[in-house]
Amino acid sequence: MAQSFSDTTNAPVTRRGFIQFLLGFSVVSTIVGMLVPVVGFLLPKSSAADTGAPVEVGKAEDFGPGSGKIVSVNDKPVIVVNGKSGGLKAFTAICTHLGCIVLWDARKNSIACPCHDGFFNPVTGAVVSGPPPKPLTQYEVIVKDGKVMIGKQLS
Numbered sequence: 001m002a003q004s005f006s007d008t009t010n011a012p013v014t015r016r017g018f019i020q021f022l023l024g025f026s027v028v029s030t031i032v033g034m035l036v037p038v039v040g041f042l043l044p045k046s047s048a049a050d051t052g053a054p055v056e057v058g059k060a061e062d063f064g065p066g067s068g069k070i071v072s073v074n075d076k077p078v079i080v081v082n083g084k085s086g087g088l089k090a091f092t093a094i095c096t097h098l099g100c101i102v103l104w105d106a107r108k109n110s111i112a113c114p115c116h117d118g119f120f121n122p123v124t125g126a127v128v129s130g131p132p133p134k135p136l137t138q139y140e141v142i143v144k145d146g147k148v149m150i151g152k153q154l155s
Protein backbone atom coordinates (compact mmCIF):
# COMPACT_ATOMS: atom_id res chain seq x y z
CA MET A 1 0.00 0.00 0.00
CA ALA A 2 1.63 3.15 -1.23
CA GLN A 3 1.21 6.50 0.46
CA SER A 4 1.78 9.83 -1.12
CA PHE A 5 3.95 12.24 0.82
CA SER A 6 3.63 15.10 -1.59
CA ASP A 7 1.71 17.36 0.80
CA THR A 8 3.52 20.09 2.69
CA THR A 9 2.19 19.37 6.17
CA ASN A 10 5.52 18.00 7.24
CA ALA A 11 7.46 20.88 5.74
CA PRO A 12 9.58 22.70 8.31
CA VAL A 13 8.22 26.01 9.55
CA THR A 14 10.43 28.81 8.43
CA ARG A 15 11.06 31.93 10.47
CA ARG A 16 9.39 34.02 7.73
CA GLY A 17 6.29 31.78 7.74
CA PHE A 18 6.03 31.93 11.50
CA ILE A 19 6.29 35.75 11.54
CA GLN A 20 3.67 36.00 8.77
CA PHE A 21 1.38 33.76 10.79
CA LEU A 22 1.85 35.92 13.93
CA LEU A 23 1.28 39.11 11.94
CA GLY A 24 -1.88 37.73 10.33
CA PHE A 25 -3.18 36.48 13.66
CA SER A 26 -2.60 39.85 15.35
CA VAL A 27 -4.32 41.74 12.50
CA VAL A 28 -7.36 39.44 12.61
CA SER A 29 -7.60 39.53 16.42
CA THR A 30 -7.30 43.33 16.42
CA ILE A 31 -10.12 43.68 13.86
CA VAL A 32 -12.34 41.23 15.76
CA GLY A 33 -11.55 43.03 19.03
CA MET A 34 -12.67 46.33 17.50
CA LEU A 35 -15.80 44.99 15.78
CA VAL A 36 -17.32 43.04 18.67
CA PRO A 37 -18.03 46.07 20.90
CA VAL A 38 -19.26 48.14 17.92
CA VAL A 39 -21.67 45.41 16.81
CA GLY A 40 -22.78 44.89 20.44
CA PHE A 41 -23.53 48.61 20.72
CA LEU A 42 -25.44 48.76 17.45
CA LEU A 43 -27.64 45.70 18.02
CA PRO A 44 -30.95 46.54 19.72
CA LYS A 45 -31.18 45.50 23.34
CA SER A 46 -33.85 42.92 23.89
CA SER A 47 -35.46 42.29 27.19
CA ALA A 48 -37.28 39.10 27.92
CA ALA A 49 -39.80 41.10 29.94
CA ASP A 50 -40.44 43.66 27.18
CA THR A 51 -42.87 41.67 25.05
CA GLY A 52 -45.31 44.49 24.32
CA ALA A 53 -48.04 42.70 26.25
CA PRO A 54 -49.96 44.68 28.89
CA VAL A 55 -48.24 44.69 32.28
CA GLU A 56 -50.30 44.45 35.47
CA VAL A 57 -49.37 47.22 37.91
CA GLY A 58 -51.94 46.82 40.67
CA LYS A 59 -55.59 46.74 41.62
CA ALA A 60 -58.02 49.45 40.55
CA GLU A 61 -58.51 50.52 44.18
CA ASP A 62 -54.77 51.28 44.38
CA PHE A 63 -55.35 54.18 41.98
CA GLY A 64 -58.27 56.01 43.59
CA PRO A 65 -59.54 59.45 42.53
CA GLY A 66 -57.02 62.23 43.02
CA SER A 67 -54.06 59.86 43.22
CA GLY A 68 -50.89 59.36 41.27
CA LYS A 69 -48.39 56.57 41.63
CA ILE A 70 -45.09 55.58 40.04
CA VAL A 71 -44.99 51.97 38.83
CA SER A 72 -42.42 49.93 36.97
CA VAL A 73 -43.31 48.72 33.49
CA ASN A 74 -40.62 46.61 31.85
CA ASP A 75 -38.05 48.28 34.13
CA LYS A 76 -39.19 51.76 33.08
CA PRO A 77 -40.87 54.24 35.45
CA VAL A 78 -44.44 55.06 34.54
CA ILE A 79 -46.75 57.41 36.44
CA VAL A 80 -50.37 56.31 36.70
CA VAL A 81 -52.65 59.19 37.62
CA ASN A 82 -56.33 59.49 38.37
CA GLY A 83 -56.89 63.24 38.41
CA LYS A 84 -60.06 65.25 38.96
CA SER A 85 -61.10 64.53 35.36
CA GLY A 86 -60.11 62.18 32.60
CA GLY A 87 -59.98 58.94 34.58
CA LEU A 88 -56.95 56.70 34.79
CA LYS A 89 -54.04 57.81 32.62
CA ALA A 90 -50.47 56.61 32.36
CA PHE A 91 -47.38 58.48 31.17
CA THR A 92 -43.68 57.94 31.22
CA ALA A 93 -42.37 59.21 34.54
CA ILE A 94 -39.21 60.55 32.92
CA CYS A 95 -39.34 64.31 32.49
CA THR A 96 -38.75 65.50 28.94
CA HIS A 97 -36.49 68.30 30.17
CA LEU A 98 -33.45 66.65 31.77
CA GLY A 99 -34.81 63.25 32.71
CA CYS A 100 -35.82 63.65 36.36
CA ILE A 101 -38.58 61.40 37.68
CA VAL A 102 -41.89 63.25 37.87
CA LEU A 103 -44.28 63.10 40.83
CA TRP A 104 -47.99 63.48 41.43
CA ASP A 105 -48.93 66.84 42.96
CA ALA A 106 -52.43 66.24 44.39
CA ARG A 107 -52.77 69.83 45.60
CA LYS A 108 -52.29 71.17 42.05
CA ASN A 109 -53.93 68.13 40.39
CA SER A 110 -50.90 67.96 38.17
CA ILE A 111 -47.86 65.89 37.30
CA ALA A 112 -44.88 67.81 38.61
CA CYS A 113 -41.18 67.60 38.01
CA PRO A 114 -39.32 68.56 41.21
CA CYS A 115 -36.06 69.38 39.47
CA HIS A 116 -37.01 72.62 37.70
CA ASP A 117 -40.72 73.08 38.50
CA GLY A 118 -42.05 71.58 35.32
CA PHE A 119 -45.76 70.75 35.31
CA PHE A 120 -47.71 68.44 33.03
CA ASN A 121 -51.44 68.02 32.36
CA PRO A 122 -52.68 64.78 34.03
CA VAL A 123 -55.11 64.05 31.19
CA THR A 124 -52.96 64.70 28.11
CA GLY A 125 -49.40 64.82 29.43
CA ALA A 126 -48.97 68.24 27.80
CA VAL A 127 -46.59 70.75 29.34
CA VAL A 128 -48.49 73.22 31.53
CA SER A 129 -45.52 75.28 32.69
CA GLY A 130 -41.78 75.17 33.20
CA PRO A 131 -38.86 74.21 30.99
CA PRO A 132 -39.90 70.76 29.63
CA PRO A 133 -39.85 71.00 25.82
CA LYS A 134 -42.26 68.16 25.06
CA PRO A 135 -45.27 66.41 26.61
CA LEU A 136 -44.92 63.15 28.49
CA THR A 137 -45.34 60.02 26.41
CA GLN A 138 -48.71 58.44 27.12
CA TYR A 139 -49.44 54.73 27.58
CA GLU A 140 -52.62 52.74 27.16
CA VAL A 141 -54.39 51.92 30.46
CA ILE A 142 -56.51 48.77 30.62
CA VAL A 143 -58.75 47.98 33.59
CA LYS A 144 -59.94 44.39 33.55
CA ASP A 145 -61.29 42.24 36.36
CA GLY A 146 -60.33 44.91 38.88
CA LYS A 147 -56.71 44.94 37.71
CA VAL A 148 -54.89 47.87 36.14
CA MET A 149 -52.58 47.08 33.26
CA ILE A 150 -50.32 49.33 31.22
CA GLY A 151 -50.32 48.60 27.52
CA LYS A 152 -48.71 50.02 24.47
CA GLN A 153 -47.31 53.49 24.01
CA LEU A 154 -49.92 55.90 22.60
CA SER A 155 -47.91 58.99 21.75
Ligand code: FES
Nearest residue numbers: 095097098113118
Ligand atom coordinates in the same frame (compact mmCIF):
# COMPACT_ATOMS: atom_id res chain seq x y z
S1 FES B 1 -35.84 67.83 34.55
FE1 FES B 1 -37.95 68.12 34.74
S2 FES B 1 -38.19 70.24 34.65
FE2 FES B 1 -36.09 69.96 34.41
